[in-house]
Amino acid sequence: MTGGREDGPEFDHPTEKCGVVGVSLSDREAALPTYYALYALQHRGQESAGIVSHDGFQQHQHVGMGLVGDAFDEADVDALHGSAAIGHVRYPTAGSVDKSCAQPFSVSFKGGALGLSHNGNLVNADDVREELAASGHAFTSDGDTEVIAHDLARNLLEADLVRAVKETMSRIHGSYSLTIMHDDTVLGVRDPLGNRPLVLGELDDGYILASESAAIDTVGGELVRDVKPGELVVLHEDGTGYDSYQLVEEPNTAHCFFEYVYFARPDSVIDEELVYEVRRELGRHLWREAGVESDVVMPVPDSGRAFASGYAEQAQSEGEGVEFAEGLMKNRYVGRTFIMPTQEARERAVRLKLNPIKSTVEDRAVTIIDDSIVRGTTSGQLVDLVREAGASEVHVRIGAPPINAPCYMGIDMATRDELIASDKTAEEIAEEIGADSLSYLSLDAVTDAIGKSEADLCAGCVTGEYPYDVAGEASDRDAERPAIDAAGDD
């Protein structure tokens, strides 16, 4: 299928950090639909999966390591009683992977039970944590999520739900899409700039909040709309409706454009745009801006497929006699762990994952389409692979602008030094990866395909200008927001 990270992080791609879900039903147990929704969001995190539910009297929880299917067995789901639940899938990290950071985070405090799932990256987590620690709060992890949960719990001891959430929103800064459960009330909150996605859906007997609309499809629901930046949505405990509170309002948004390009599933709808069609449209733009004559157009599977199909279609519609074919076979079993003892073996790693289909490339001029280049190492190996299989020419076309700068909004990108485009032109990159030519898409084409102005998108990784003041980085907004701590997490 076209699109995103369907089978684990692609080589040399940014990594999304989380997916969140919240469900409130009238009568039925909420755990099973939450479980299915997490399944649909598995591409947003493979390290751990968890669900917290509430049955009106008490809270239940289960968190497990690994994929959703491994983290839960049937007895685990059956024990999660209650018609309210929230869920979470967490991203894979290189370093310490343990259960203490897994989510949803739950607190059993004097004001009841609180559960919280977070997608994003907080700005001032350390400041808030220090302040809470000073007043006696014990933290079990160094994650942002626990900070939000403790702050909100503290506020709940003194204020009603809506005012407590508003108070917490006034204290935390950064990007966040949250699903929260206080006792048996499920909430959704999106940060004032709406950096990470969050949508609201309706079921026959209740409502659902999720990072992507595909999760709503999977449980047979209907997409209602995106949760608005700065909005709090409170699902009714009886599943009959929801209330909306616009707690903060900003003149512009800062939606992450990379959700359209790579992170989101192709079958998800963001702000009424189907991601698959956005990608095909990006492919069409790519031909128009940077088309090159060749015998065959082939995607890098699977991330380049929708782009390549739009590119080839546009070329063919303009009378170009180019074939669209698969030129690389992907070994879907190459997981996170395989052994590469030597440098020489490491270079052969791409070969474990991708093998050329000779009939597509031998003695032919080839155009390879992908959605992005991060470090460029894989691109060079792909070009080599295709040349060794007999290609006479190898052109590379990328369906997004060059990534020049790190992300501070919750994406695991790379350091600036590692980003091949941070100090090289397209020509220099083409030479480095051994391609006959290389072109990126313009940012204008991206805003055009998405249908939003640049002022409403976060393209910090392309422009180096961020919607928040990041220490040492330029801002594309008013400078009055607090600086983001680049070391932040979650």
Place this chain on the structure above:
Amino acid sequence: MTGGREDGPEFDHPTEKCGVVGVSLSDREAALPTYYALYALQHRGQESAGIVSHDGFQQHQHVGMGLVGDAFDEADVDALHGSAAIGHVRYPTAGSVDKSCAQPFSVSFKGGALGLSHNGNLVNADDVREELAASGHAFTSDGDTEVIAHDLARNLLEADLVRAVKETMSRIHGSYSLTIMHDDTVLGVRDPLGNRPLVLGELDDGYILASESAAIDTVGGELVRDVKPGELVVLHEDGTGYDSYQLVEEPNTAHCFFEYVYFARPDSVIDEELVYEVRRELGRHLWREAGVESDVVMPVPDSGRAFASGYAEQAQSEGEGVEFAEGLMKNRYVGRTFIMPTQEARERAVRLKLNPIKSTVEDRAVTIIDDSIVRGTTSGQLVDLVREAGASEVHVRIGAPPINAPCYMGIDMATRDELIASDKTAEEIAEEIGADSLSYLSLDAVTDAIGKSEADLCAGCVTGEYPYDVAGEASDRDAERPAIDAAGDD
């Protein structure tokens, strides 16, 4: 990517049972290339993986459960000393999954050390086992492989290697592709009808035997040729060459045609035919034999993709204005284990795996392409899914003939009762699955695309006539071969 079982068994598809590897090098340790080759054959078995090596003095072995990447860590591979090794990946079964059946099977006997990897299904395993047990052999599993190993070990106490293998081949009947290691000598053997594939490749410093040529590509080798039916290939211990012994000769072969249609990787070459091109050619035949007018042609991902691409290409080349697009998003994380407590949930299972892309199917006449139908349950759910997403017409085209009969040659197919085509016409099936029309490809088109006569293929699952006398089934050969025990394994 187009084609086979890249990410675990597809819904409602037959299941290949094994992949085998053998490597003999001049100087280098053979375990690591064997490990990589098994990675490339992972689609042929996900239950367990194992390697047995020999360093000239002693044998080493490691077998682990699960995928290759899970079954081995670096220390495991490092401990497998020696320039000779064989490997095995084993299929997933519903029932008892334990280490005692994992392969390669190894025996430390008075004549030295023997290792054996097997792909296929033996005819008369029970007879041979009983005879060996009567003479005092203790068996640790009920698998065919241990029977072959013990028989061969017994013969090796009395004869040289070639004669011992020939003696064993005269006693065992059925389908088998074997890689064997006696002390540090690596052998490859293929049954007289060549039912399962086995190829020979050359490396810079040695030789490799593997179920598919893609495994040779992965370790940077060159395909030499297919091992011939009835042939024994003995690799030289010093990696400098190999000897061939044609131990049995038969007038015809019985290659499994389903290797071309579904099992083998698209980038593998069987008998000089690239599987991807065979599948595209089958797609072209499918348009020619059974093309139907529609707005869009879409594959069932991933098994139908190469077929759909050939079908659409042929249609377009004949001036048909049909679009080729993805209409179903595949969730690659839906593994073997997920929870489906109720019947209603079970019906929604396909939804966990596949989600329609609305822009492709809404208000359009759609042709769905796949390679085969076994039970038909999934097909019906797919048609429903696409209709619910708004398709105005749904046509189904299948790139192979109807499967009518079970397989006794080592494939986990289904019982005759479960096979939807065993007692229904295409029209009846179309009605049952809710399609506006359904067509299969003819067997003639298959033999044409593969380039072999029907007499040299095993198409028992289509014709109900088998290359061996199976009790209660018709034969397409001389009836003098022994009957296959339908309960046999491995």
Place this chain on the structure above:
Amino acid sequence: MTGGREDGPEFDHPTEKCGVVGVSLSDREAALPTYYALYALQHRGQESAGIVSHDGFQQHQHVGMGLVGDAFDEADVDALHGSAAIGHVRYPTAGSVDKSCAQPFSVSFKGGALGLSHNGNLVNADDVREELAASGHAFTSDGDTEVIAHDLARNLLEADLVRAVKETMSRIHGSYSLTIMHDDTVLGVRDPLGNRPLVLGELDDGYILASESAAIDTVGGELVRDVKPGELVVLHEDGTGYDSYQLVEEPNTAHCFFEYVYFARPDSVIDEELVYEVRRELGRHLWREAGVESDVVMPVPDSGRAFASGYAEQAQSEGEGVEFAEGLMKNRYVGRTFIMPTQEARERAVRLKLNPIKSTVEDRAVTIIDDSIVRGTTSGQLVDLVREAGASEVHVRIGAPPINAPCYMGIDMATRDELIASDKTAEEIAEEIGADSLSYLSLDAVTDAIGKSEADLCAGCVTGEYPYDVAGEASDRDAERPAIDAAGDD
């Protein structure tokens, strides 16, 4: 060492079901002393161990399977913040052993967080559970503990702590010693008849509740006194003191006499009596009542050692020239799991555990001392073992009365049919186990050694008369108490 079940359940002995702990300190974290106290109570339960703590804001918990040392690692204990904690060790069962039944049971409910550890067996658990379930409570286990916790939590939504506990005590019937934590307040409760033990101790900086005083010693505390039957003890959150509430008063108690004979550690003090001395005194009584001339007195290790030492001392003090020596070597590694495939092997099982020391028994008249006989199978094997090693005479003396009837108060005893003494005289038993003579101690001697009247002890397993009305059993009290459900648990 003399005494009880120090290294796992002895062969053919009753099984204690639980040990409980509660700790409240002024400043220090309570988890580590709780952990050590559980270590000291390990003989009361080896199936699982758990601790729940509270840091004033939120509750923390960890429960693990197996021994305390296996259930917790250092990080687990470190994460249990707060100066209040309760703990639990649970008994080994033959059947289903899973985490859902492990304790302390914790509930996060709208009135805060509740933790509960239970030793005993409830009478009317099913009635209370049904009533709570009818009002919407979801239960995750079929244990008594969850029932008490839910009932108490419900009461806490409507009353203060003391009244809520009193209300719960009025609803539950049976034997129970409980440690409870509501938010950061630690309580201890003992049932009105005081069937299971519970003591209060003082630390430098706080207070501790525990099943036995040895746990107080282990953490360097001083025993204050036994918690009284029907008493609620509330530890101050700041560790400076405690309050006592005598919520129910009964004219008599029903202390389990078997705690003195077998369950409790020899170094524990119950009602101001040191268990080791009680056992030596029982041994002295045993010589006086049933002394027999022999060359050597030897204990069944380890349960018979204190009895044997008192018996031999009394004999020697009366001028009897008997030696006191070890005659059986105990293999301390024979755990719960070892393989005994055949009946013949099963008979040899006792040999795995105990091996005669020839110099003690060969050609000598031997008196073997133990504390009790349940089924009698092991006794027979011991007598055989000692005879095979050359003993000329084998006499058996038991430091408690014959066990005739089951226990309904939380001990895993045996069914009446299995109890060898239920239908046999001492002479018949002697014959069955092959001893030259066998004598038990009288109940009078037991009450004398313990220093309590029979009216204040539960000796139901000896007399068949119980402190509660058990369906089908006689009562030694007023018949107005509710019947105990023999199937009850925990």
Place this chain on the structure above:
Amino acid sequence: MTGGREDGPEFDHPTEKCGVVGVSLSDREAALPTYYALYALQHRGQESAGIVSHDGFQQHQHVGMGLVGDAFDEADVDALHGSAAIGHVRYPTAGSVDKSCAQPFSVSFKGGALGLSHNGNLVNADDVREELAASGHAFTSDGDTEVIAHDLARNLLEADLVRAVKETMSRIHGSYSLTIMHDDTVLGVRDPLGNRPLVLGELDDGYILASESAAIDTVGGELVRDVKPGELVVLHEDGTGYDSYQLVEEPNTAHCFFEYVYFARPDSVIDEELVYEVRRELGRHLWREAGVESDVVMPVPDSGRAFASGYAEQAQSEGEGVEFAEGLMKNRYVGRTFIMPTQEARERAVRLKLNPIKSTVEDRAVTIIDDSIVRGTTSGQLVDLVREAGASEVHVRIGAPPINAPCYMGIDMATRDELIASDKTAEEIAEEIGADSLSYLSLDAVTDAIGKSEADLCAGCVTGEYPYDVAGEASDRDAERPAIDAAGDD
């Protein structure tokens, strides 16, 4: 029970490194008796357990981590076919504990299958390993055992069994008791000085070799005799007898005296002496040499019990009015793993393991008896414990001479710097541990109780003079033997 390390390494005691078993039966499977024999030797090693068997055609093996009961389940034992087997239990180490070092070590080589279990420590393992490695042997561990196995396997390619063993014995130096299986022939070998024990026993239907006679008792066999130093015993494959080959003869032996004092089970017989009686005799000598007046004599459980019983008996027989009682309750569940985060807690560790029984020690003069002192830290804590419990005087008596020097013969003792007796007199040690007096037993008393001359015992840890030339240490023999590598293992 009196004696050794029945429940895991005692605090502050030397650690035995291994136990070995070999069994050859006429008809029955040998694995189960081997398993039971390992159970009986569990005190000699708790890290791993393994069995290798041979059924006449092929070899089978299973090795698992932990105790025998954890390392094997019934299926594991059932799969170990054949009437010949050897087994091994391995000691616990602080450092790297992995399966690659577990034994029996097995090699499948061109001359058949070899299995080998080793107790002892080789002198020149590194030299032999280097030589073998130079001729192409790949080693998977750095243990002595693999070196012996490879050397023997190499010799077996060129000589018959007896000559091959003799050749290997001429090449390896150090202490070793071995059980070996070549194909289905079981052998036992003891080094020329007989440092570690090895005994031969007879079963109804075969023969058994084991480190201690208690293992023979456990399987219902009769002790035949000790295997002689320098002797090779070959069990007949049909279980009907054995052959003896005295391959090396030395004028003296070097039996480890600590086997009698601590390592061996009290119920084992070494050179016709029952260990329990030797220990009681040591206790009697101790009273005679260093008796001190006190109210009560109490053992350190369990290692001091036999000594204390002999000591008290001797005192009483001389008219001394001393009581013999238990004064310390041992918590048998304190295993290898428990948490001691702080120094203060570490000091309290002994309290987790031992708790005073007040009635024994309060207001009384106490004599504590143990078998040895290594570092002295525990002794000091015990004295403190007993004093805190109210003892008016605390005397310590040790049933063996002071340990001054390390062991190079396969025992995990301590470094010379750590040994408290290496630079302190008994008076100084008494002061350091806070005892009113402290006395050791003389070496003469030890040789007297054991019944051997000092010339036939290894007492290197007492005298600092070793039976082999250890670099930097004095020798009590001819200096022509090769130096022992102090870093050696196994």
